[in-house]
Amino acid sequence: xxxxxxxxxxxxxxxxxxxxxxxxxxxxxxxxxxxxxxxxxxxxxxxxxxxxxxxxxxxxxxxxxxxxxxxxxxxxxxxxxxxxxxxxxxxxxxxxxxxxxxxxxxxxxxxxxxxxxxxxxxxxxxxxxxxxxxxxxxxxxxxxxxxxxxxxxxxxxxxxxxxxxxxxxxxxxxxxxxxxxxxxxxxxxxxxxxxxxxxxxxxxxxxxxxxxxxxxxxxxxxxxxxxxxxxxxxxxxxxxxxxxxxxxxxxxxxxxxxxxxxxxxxxxxxxxxxxxxxxxxxxxxxxxxxxxxxxxxxxxxxxxxxxxxxxxxxxxxxxxxxxxxxxxxxxxxxxxxxxxxxxxxxxxxxxxxxxxxxxxxxxxxxxxxxxxxxxxxxxxxxxxxxxxxxxxxxxxxxxxxxxxxxxxxxxxxxxxxxxxxxxxxxxxxxxxxxxxxxxxxxxxxxxxxxxxxxxxxxxxxxxxxxxxxxxxxxxxx
Numbered sequence: 001x002x003x004x005x006x007x008x009x010x011x012x013x014x015x016x017x018x019x020x021x022x023x024x025x026x027x028x029x030x031x032x033x034x035x036x037x038x039x040x041x042x043x044x045x046x047x048x049x050x051x052x053x054x055x056x057x058x059x060x061x062x063x064x065x066x067x068x069x070x071x072x073x074x075x076x077x078x079x080x081x082x083x084x085x086x087x088x089x090x091x092x093x094x095x096x097x098x099x100x101x102x103x104x105x106x107x108x109x110x111x112x113x114x115x116x117x118x119x120x121x122x123x124x125x126x127x128x129x130x131x132x133x134x135x136x137x138x139x140x141x142x143x144x145x146x147x148x149x150x151x152x153x154x155x156x157x158x159x160x161x162x163x164x165x166x167x168x169x170x171x172x173x174x175x176x177x178x179x180x181x182x183x184x185x186x187x188x189x190x191x192x193x194x195x196x197x198x199x200x201x202x203x204x205x206x207x208x209x210x211x212x213x214x215x216x217x218x219x220x221x222x223x224x225x226x227x228x229x230x231x232x233x234x235x236x237x238x239x240x241x242x243x244x245x246x247x248x249x250x251x252x253x254x255x256x257x258x259x260x261x262x263x264x265x266x267x268x269x270x271x272x273x274x275x276x277x278x279x280x281x282x283x284x285x286x287x288x289x290x291x292x293x294x295x296x297x298x299x300x301x302x303x304x305x306x307x308x309x310x311x312x313x314x315x316x317x318x319x320x321x322x323x324x325x326x327x328x329x330x331x332x333x334x335x336x337x338x339x340x341x342x343x344x345x346x347x348x349x350x351x352x353x354x355x356x357x358x359x360x361x362x363x364x365x366x367x368x369x370x371x372x373x374x375x376x377x378x379x380x381x382x383x384x385x386x387x388x389x390x391x392x393x394x395x396x397x398x399x400x401x402x403x404x405x406x407x408x409x410x411x412x413x414x415x416x417x418x419x420x421x422x423x424x425x426x427x428x429x430x431x432x433x434x435x436x437x438x439x440x441x442x443x444x445x446x447x448x449x450x451x452x453x454x455x456x457x458x459x460x461x462x463x464x465x466x467x468x469x470x471x472x473x474x475x476x477x
Contacts, residue, residue: 026405026407026408026409026412027405027412028401028411028413029413029414031415031435038392038394038397039169040168040195040394041169041170041173041214048210048213050079051140053136053138053140054080055079055081055083055136055140056142057076057077057083058209058212059115059213059216060142060220061074061075061212061216061219061224062146062223062224063075063224063255064269065123066269067259067268067270068270069127069148069270070123071123071124072121073119073121073122073254073255074118074119075118076117077114077251078115078116078136080115084136084137086100086120086135087100087122089131090131090132092132093143093145095132096134102119102120102121104116104117104118109204109205109246110201110205110239111239112204113205114250117250117251118135127148127151128150128151129148130145131146144220144221145221146221146222147185149186149271152271152306153272153306155425155426157273157425158185158274159182159183159422160184160188160420161187161419162190162349163175163190163419164315164352164389165190165192165390166215166393167195167391167394168207168393169392171391171392171393171416171436172391173392174392174439175390175417175436176215178434179418180217184422186222186223186225187222187223187224188311188349188421189224189225190229190313190314190315190349190351190388191227191229191230191231191315191351192231192232192315193231194207194208194212195231195394195395196234197231197232197234204236204239208247208251225278227265227280227314227315228245229281229351229352230281230315232245232247244282245265249265255269259301260294261294262290262294263280263290263291265280266278270307273425274307275309277312278312278313279291279313279314279332279336280314281332281352285332285335285336286335287335292335304453304454310343310344310452311345311346311349312345313350314329315351316328317350317351317352317353317385317389318330318332319362319376321401321405321406321409321412322353322357322398322400322414323400323402324353324354325352325353333364334367337363341363341382344452345452346384346429346449347383347384347431348384348385349419350386350388350389351387351391352387352389354389354397354398355387355401355412356413356414356417356433357387357409357413358384358409358447359410360378360407361379361380361381361383362376362379362407362408363377363379364376364377375407376406376408381452383452386419386433388418390416390417391416391418392416413445415436417434417436418433418434428449428450428451428455429448429449429451430446430448431446431448432445433446
């Protein structure tokens with residue numbers, strides 16, 4: 001048998017056994033992280049450097065600005081005065097054919113006074129196009145670029161990064177740098193941004209500023225799709241601050257109106273071949289609440305012929321076998337899990353737990369303690385649940401997993417890192433979780449994700465028949 005045939009046999013065997021595997025053999029990694037100190041980077045570090053020039057724009061970040069991927073919202077802060085509120089943009093560097101005007105505001109948080117926060121919607125863009133943009137004026141202006149996604153259609157390839165619970169430690173820096181190396185195109189962020197709430201008084205606002213400068217090397221060049229976590233709530237009666245999400249909502253806007261949402265904390269977008277739904281774990285979601293009603297309507301708008309991939313983001317995981325935050329997602333699971341199965345959600349990403357965990361396709365929709373149905377069971381219609389609350393914040397790792405490992409848990413490890421999901425076509429995507437190991441990026445957990453809508457049994461039988469025929473052919477040589 002020549003080497004080419006050996007390689008083909010190995011590939012076919014891998015695909016075959018990956019396709020028929022049902023799980024029941026979860027793995028808990030024995031890797032022990034030699035941690036960098038889990039402390040925030042000092043304020044005088046270069047990653048927090050203020051741009052040169054009087055009133056120069058800083059803390060630049062962009063997110064998708066509409067439902068279809070033909071608009072972005074560009075946000076920035078000017079520290080001393082409002083300055084220009086225009087974005088100049090075009091398809092050639094240093095040649096800006098168009099401009100858009102945004103809004104500007106500032107606010108106080110306790111005794112902290114923010115800079116002037118700008119949000120500008122840039123719309124009417126072409127798909128699959130690189131745009132250059134300039135903000136600010138005179139010698140203090142700054143220039144960046146971004147690329148729009150492909151047209152929304154079934155086989156549009158796209159690569160997402162998934163990051164959660166990032167913070168601003170040296171571990172956070174490793175995660176951010178490793179993510180940038182991945183060449184992914186958009187971040188799906190599952191909550192807990194700056195961890196500024198671990199500070200007091202004016203330092204809360206200061207640490208929101210440093211975090212936004214810290215991540216600007218990525219957020220100024222590609223969309224980050226935001227969701228809020230518990231560290232965004234910031235309930236501080238001792239400072240007279242009792243309105244939840246105040247800092248977060250002032251600084252990080254979302255295109256919620258485009259999906260008929262009544263709140264920027266929950267919304268949906270379509271991007272390439274994916275329909276992405278963002279939920280709020282810390283807003284009311286039981287029956288009759290605005291979030292409940294919105295999700296029930298948004299799920300009916302999903303068109304799997306155009307966007308085969310249905311992805312949900314939330315902060316609190318619905319399934320978690322770590323002692324940290326155990327069962328905190330149970331109430332949302334009870335409310336929404338049957339919908340996720342009915343509409344064939346492909347994957348649900350969450351954060352909150354500072355460790356990594358991936359599930360098999362399991363569900364607990366038949367839970368009935370009086371009838372004896374008390375445990376999750378294998379369910380091919382269920383999503384894969386992935387927890388990526390491992391960005392690197394100062395609270396450290398959640399290293400205490402429950403023993404024995406439950407049957408729904410496929411892989412778990414207490415390390416820092418990030419994930420990527422690369423959509424290949426309407427049927428398959430490739431997923432990687434990448435560990436931060438002493439500052440190095442190590443791909444640790446990988447699998448092929450089969451689309452729930454297009455990966456039907458007929459196609460899988462054809463694939464199985466094809467692989468078996470190839471194996472027979474190879475064996476006969």
